[in-house]
Amino acid sequence: MLSIKNLHASVEGEEILKGINLEIKAGEVHAIMGPNGSGKSTLSQVLAGNETFEVTEGEITLNGENLLDLETEERAREGIFLAFQYPVEIPGVSNLQFLRTAVNAMRTHRGEPEMNAAEFMKLAREVSKQVDLDPAFLKRGVNEGFSGGEKKRNEILQALLLQPKLAILDETDSGLDIDALQVVSKGVNALRAEDRAILMVTHYQRLLNYIVPDYVHVLAGGRIVKSGGRELALELEERGYGWLGVKDEEATPSAAS
Amino acid sequence: MKPAPTLSSAFLEPGGHSLPAPLLELRKQRGTALVDMPLPTRKTENWKYSSRHLKLTDGLAASLPATGKDGLSLSLPGYRVVFRNGVMVPEASDFPDLDGILIQRFGDLDDNDAAALAERLDNTLDTRAVQMARLNSARFEDGLYIRLDKEAVLDQPLFIVHEVTGTASGSAYPRIYVDAARHSQITLVEEYLSSGDEPVMVNSVTEFMLADGANVTSVRLVMEGENVQHIGATGVRQAANSRFESHCVGFGGPLRRHDLMVRLEGEGGECKLNGVVVTQGKQHYDNHTSIEHVAAHCDSEETYRNIAAGESHAVFNGRIHIHEDAQKSNANMNNKNLLLSTGAEIDTKPELEIYADDVKCAHGATIGQLDKISLFYLVSRGIGRREANTLLTMAFINELVEQIPVQAVKDAAQLRLNEFFDQTFQEA
Numbered sequence: 178m179l180s181i182k183n184l185h186a187s188v189e190g191e192e193i194l195k196g197i198n199l200e201i202k203a204g205e206v207h208a209i210m211g212p213n214g215s216g217k218s219t220l221s222q223v224l225a226g227n228e229t230f231e232v233t234e235g236e237i238t239l240n241g242e243n244l245l246d247l248e249t250e251e252r253a254r255e256g257i258f259l260a261f262q263y264p265v266e267i268p269g270v271s272n273l274q275f276l277r278t279a280v281n282a283m284r285t286h287r288g289e290p291e292m293n294a295a296e297f298m299k300l301a302r303e304v305s306k307q308v309d310l311d312p313a314f315l316k317r318g319v320n321e322g323f324s325g326g327e328k329k330r331n332e333i334l335q336a337l338l339l340q341p342k343l344a345i346l347d348e349t350d351s352g353l354d355i356d357a358l359q360v361v362s363k364g365v366n367a368l369r370a371e372d373r374a375i376l377m378v379t380h381y382q383r384l385l386n387y388i389v390p391d392y393v394h395v396l397a398g399g400r401i402v403k404s405g406g407r408e409l410a411l412e413l414e415e416r417g418y419g420w421l422g423v424k425d426e427e428a429t430p431s432a433a434s
Numbered sequence: 435m436k437p438a439p440t441l442s443s444a445f446l447e448p449g450g451h452s453l454p455a456p457l458l459e460l461r462k463q464r465g466t467a468l469v470d471m472p473l474p475t476r477k478t479e480n481w482k483y484s485s486r487h488l489k490l491t492d493g494l495a496a497s498l499p500a501t502g503k504d505g506l507s508l509s510l511p512g513y514r515v516v517f518r519n520g521v522m523v524p525e526a527s528d529f530p531d532l533d534g535i536l537i538q539r540f541g542d543l544d545d546n547d548a549a550a551l552a553e554r555l556d557n558t559l560d561t562r563a564v565q566m567a568r569l570n571s572a573r574f575e576d577g578l579y580i581r582l583d584k585e586a587v588l589d590q591p592l593f594i595v596h597e598v599t600g601t602a603s604g605s606a607y608p609r610i611y612v613d614a615a616r617h618s619q620i621t622l623v624e625e626y627l628s629s630g631d632e633p634v635m636v637n638s639v640t641e642f643m644l645a646d647g648a649n650v651t652s653v654r655l656v657m658e659g660e661n662v663q664h665i666g667a668t669g670v671r672q673a674a675n676s677r678f679e680s681h682c683v684g685f686g687g688p689l690r691r692h693d694l695m696v697r698l699e700g701e702g703g704e705c706k707l708n709g710v711v712v713t714q715g716k717q718h719y720d721n722h723t724s725i726e727h728v729a730a731h732c733d734s735e736e737t738y739r740n741i742a743a744g745e746s747h748a749v750f751n752g753r754i755h756i757h758e759d760a761q762k763s764n765a766n767m768n769n770k771n772l773l774l775s776t777g778a779e780i781d782t783k784p785e786l787e788i789y790a791d792d793v794k795c796a797h798g799a800t801i802g803q804l805d806k807i808s809l810f811y812l813v814s815r816g817i818g819r820r821e822a823n824t825l826l827t828m829a830f831i832n833e834l835v836e837q838i839p840v841q842a843v844k845d846a847a848q849l850r851l852n853e854f855f856d857q858t859f860q861e862a
Contacts, residue, residue, distance in 0.1 A: 227810055248813070250814075253816035265807055265810075267825075267829060269833065270825050274825070279816055282815070282816040318829075
């Protein structure tokens with residue numbers, strides 16, 4: 178489904194990604210782990226099409242289509258979804274209006290009729306319950322005054338509404354207490370499907386106790402330095418990144434949970 | 435040194451529409467005083483950004499002809515009074531005769547009412563500060579006098595439509611005077627429209643006199659065309675415990691100027707002034723507001739938002755003057771500005787003069803662009819650029835549009851805003 182070949186990307190002239198290779202097939206769940214500053218978030222942002230990052234070399238294809246030729250909104254309509262590490266607050270735009278506009282943009286793209294306000298309200302209420310978010314949040318400004326956990330649940334709510342082909346979760350576990358983590362994980366697990374892939378970017382292993390990945394990759398210094406199965410995450414929890422020749426001064430995975 | 439430009443004598447000839455004697459007399463006096471009136475220049479502080487857009491050619495001096503209702507398409511709900519080229523069109527107007535409420539065009543006033551009005555005209559405005567309003571007083575040909583007796587309540591908004599027809603070049607001088615006695619209530623909508631494309635100047639003056647406990651809501655929608663210069667003034671005087679609320683929504687033109695002057699003269703008075711201005715192309719819009727806290731224990735709250743696209747220019751000058759005896763004044767002023775292009779310009783100046791020592795005063799002004807991260811967030815959900823930009827721009831003014839208490843005005847403003855968004859934002 179997603180194929181990344183020799184991807185190089187830089188921001189303000191500084192190269193962050195230095196040759197990423199990654200293949201993700203439909204139905205798979207991949208986790209990318211790595212210390213702070215390794216390029217995890219950059220990879221997520223580049224996949225979603227953030228223009229702050231410049232792709233200098235390499236290619237990304239989604240089901241054979243060159244992703245780098247597409248604008249952010251076109252990528253989204255082709256099925257890329259990024260759950261933001263720091264969801265943006267937009268006062269003055271109601272969450273409901275935002276969600277409905279997004280869902281209808283997708284529907285229009287697929288040649289389906291738009292949902293009217295009443296239909297959408299019904300759907301949004303149902304999905305809100307799935308992520309344990311009070312439907313009252315639909316009426317508020319986008320993420321406005323939401324707690325960290327509420328923002329993350331709002332991201333998963335969007336993923337459930339938009340039904341992407343590839344969901345990228347950027348540090349979706351950060352800042353969550355254990356209850357919120359369980360709710361969010363339940364939402365993510367509900368996304369798992371044969372025709373959908375999930376890419377989780379995380380600093381910590383604990384999320385992987387709730388969302389069990391098929392593959393784990395270690396990103397360090399802008400490259401994937403090690404790939405393995407679920408057991409790699411456990412090994413990282415036990416041994417840290419040091420044995421891979423990777424420094425992580427801020428925190429070791431095991432110290433985090 | 436070049437002599438300062440003065441008002442051309444061609445502007446001192448009012449049109450021939452009939453008015454009661456006391457008003458004719460007043461107009462004549464005001465005209466005499468205008469001979470050699472200096473016009474604002476770049477060095478006139480309150481016109482420094484706008485004087486070069488003021489083009490008072492002799493071609494604009496002629497009064498626009500009074501016309502009938504031909505070509506007017508009005509679908510406004512409720513009570514309405516229609517003026518064309520500054521003169522009322524009775525066939526297009528529709529309002530009831532209510533106990534305790536006089537709604538009458540100047541031309542139809544009896545001698546007593548005309549004399550009473552002549553005494554009042556100009557008494558809410560400091561015409562030294564709002565010098566262009568003096569031209570209106572020398573030129574008005576008709577107008578609307580609204581007088582509410584004590585405790586009278588107008589049960590629906592009154593729409594006053596001022597249309598100018600640009601089939602020939604000239605000027606129009608809309609005039610409204612509202613006398614609101616104790617505890618009376620009214621919501622009044624002024625809507626400024628135009629047709630045709632010959633150059634036209636509109637010089638409008640609206641005055642509100644609020645007695646104790648009166649409650650007046652004023653809505654002002656300025657939507658004339660690219661051929662129209664509009665210089666408007668609104669004067670407000672508030673007695674004790676009165677409440678005045680103003681909602682101005684304006685779209686740009688070659689020149690749009692509005693002076694809004696409020697005097698809080700009795701204790702417990704309250705005013706709330708909201709404003710939304712949208713400009714594009716080479717348009718120019720200048721809002722000058724002044725709130726005078728003359729009496730103690732009054733509250734004022736002012737919120738203005740400018741959105742400038744293209745190479746347009748918006749100006750906001752907000753003055754708050756707290757007089758020495760106005761203790762316990764509470765004044766809040768906020769002006770936020772959004773630049774949608776690198777060629778647009780916005781100038782904002784809060785002016786606070788505080789002579790009392792026990793007051794609460796806050797002001798804030800910001801100028802910014804649409805937030806790139808917010809935009810990325812929206813498009814990353816599949817929302818198109820045009821729609822995402824529109825959502826973010828609407829978010830900037832939503833709060834003010836939502837507060838407009840008349841649905842028909844909200845709808846009209848939203849339609850015009852949608853045109854603006856279509857013209858301003860493109861898909862990637």
